[in-house]
Amino acid sequence: MVVSASSPVIPRWPGLPDTERLVLRELLLHGSQSRVRIAEKLGLSRTSLTRTTRNLIDAGLIVEGPAQALGTRGRPAEMLELRPEAVHFAGVKLTADTMYMVLTDMRGRAVAESVQTLPSRDVADVVALIARSIPAPPRGAGPVAGLGIAVAGDVTESPEGAVLRHSNFLGWDAVALARLVTEATVLPATVVNDVHALTGAQHWFGSGPPRSSLVVFGIGAGIGSGVVIAGELHQGAHGRAGRVGHSRIGGRGRRCENGHTDCIHSFVTIPAIEHNAGVGPGEYDTVIDRARAGEARAAAAVRDAARAVGTVIAEAVNAFDPDAVALMGEGLDMVELAPEPLRASLVEFLEQGEPDDVSILRPRFDFGLYARGAAVAAMRELLSA
Ligand SMILES: [Zn+2]
Structure with missing residues (x-):
């Protein structure tokens, strides 16, 4: 069945019309700004902005901050600030x-x-x-x-x-x-x-102003990704955007849910790393300790995981050419422990450009x-x- 994105049974933010939402979003994403600047960016008339900010102030969502001198001439600018609480x-x-x-x-x-x-x-x-x-x-x-x-x-x-x-x-x-x-x-x-x-x-509150495009990988019990294009989160026509990981990359690892033993899932997830290192479920930390100590089978499992990470990053960069790729999740030790296989996959699979052209972020992560x-x-x- 095909239905438009906005659902009739889910109420919108009570009493907040479109223009108010736009101004609030602008202050949320780009910080305190002068009235003049907001009107310019959103294409609002002075009358419209005055009415909108009055509504937002009355609703307690924003306040007028201290006037700031933005240049050497002219009147100090009247600043608007979000009230996050x-x-x-x-x-x-x-x-x-x-x-x-x-x-x-x-x-x-x-x-x-x-x-x-x-x-x-x-x-x-x-x-x-x-x-x-x-x-x-x-x-x-x-x-x-x-x-x-x-x-x-x-x-x-x-x-x-x-x-x-x-x-x-x-x-x-x-x-x-x-x-x-x-x-x-x-x-x-x-x-x-x-x-x-x-x-x-990560897009709105990760670091600095939101980027125009971003790919985020979540790697842990499984692997998935999310894609921001032109400033909007792209969830896909069927809610499945960013499903990655069943490309066959060779070698032999854990059998994935689709029956592959040589796909990215076969190597990159925590269960795959545990299996490939010959330990039981829940012993991921043991694998990492052994890999650090140079134990051959654990080190190989971690190198294979790094090779798989490099491959999915290359595929995402080839598909979207994003401003940045962020790696998040509880199973990312391979990035530090085996940077060479990761980089080798980038070199092998990037269609254009060099690995150093790809901005790879490692944001702080907790569950x-x-x-x-x-x-x-x-x-x-x-x-x-
Ligand atoms: Zn698979």
């Missing part, structure tokens, strides 16, 4: 057995976090756990305006809102999760693929960033024009 967003990351929850302000900063074991994988149980676990904002701060849920799987839009498909860790398929969570919480709910969530948060990404996904949804 005016609104909060809840973010949830679900794994097969655990719920990570975070509450962020409008700058994506966590103000409360919790980790809880799922009571079961029954959808109703998990929705009820989400509904009763949303933290209260700090005393005196603004309310929770929206909620995002990040899950491994495909997210597609339907008349019922976002529907989660093929979420294998949870055993969920065709779950109208956004509607169920909205009904249980009375909050606008956004459901997002977990690597897309990580990508959206809580998936939940923060979910909160940012809710923010992106509510601030989209």
Whole structure:
């Protein structure tokens, strides 16, 4: 079924018209700015900007900052500033057995976090756990305006809102999760693929102003990627953008879910590295210790993982020519331990250019960033024009 992106049952940010959303997004992404500058960038008339900023100030979302002299001549510029504590967003990351929850302000900063074991994988149980676990904002701060849920799987839009498909860790398929969570919480709910969530948060709040294009890889229990093109997160026609990793690269590694023993998944994931190094599940750290100590089989597993990482980076650069590639996730030790095989793959597979032309970022990572990404996904949804 084909339905337009915006769902009728998920309420927009209450009472915030398009122009207000644009101005708020501009201040959120590019910091405090003068009225004149904002009007120029967004193509707003003075009258329209005056009305819009008045509405945002009345709503408590922005304030007028101290006037600043921006040049040697003319009147000091009237600055507008975001009030990040005016609104909060809840973010949830679900794994097969655990719920990570975070509450962020409008700058994506966590103000409360919790980790809880799922009571079961029954959808109703998990929705009820989400509904009763949303933290209260700090005393005196603004309310929770929206909620995002990040899950491994495909997210597609339907008349019922976002529907989660093929979420294998949870055993969920065709779950109208956004509607169920909205009904249980009375909050606008956004459901997002977990690597897309990580990508959206890195894009808006990673470092410096948002880049025009970015590819983020999430590497750990599995491998996935997220793509930003022309400043927007590209989720794909079927919620599957950024699925990478079954290209056959030779060698022999762990059998992937598609039956390959020589694809990127066969080498790059934590289970693959454990298998290829001859240790049991959960012993990834042992492999890394052994590889550091020069043990041959562990070192080979790590080198193969690095070769696989170099290959997927080269494929992404060939496909999108992004401003930067960010590597995130809990299974990235191969990047430091085996830089040569990674670079050799770039040399072999990049269609044009040199490995040094590729800007590869290693942002700080912890598992809580998936939940923060979910909160940012809710923010992106509510601030989209
Ligand atoms: Zn495969």
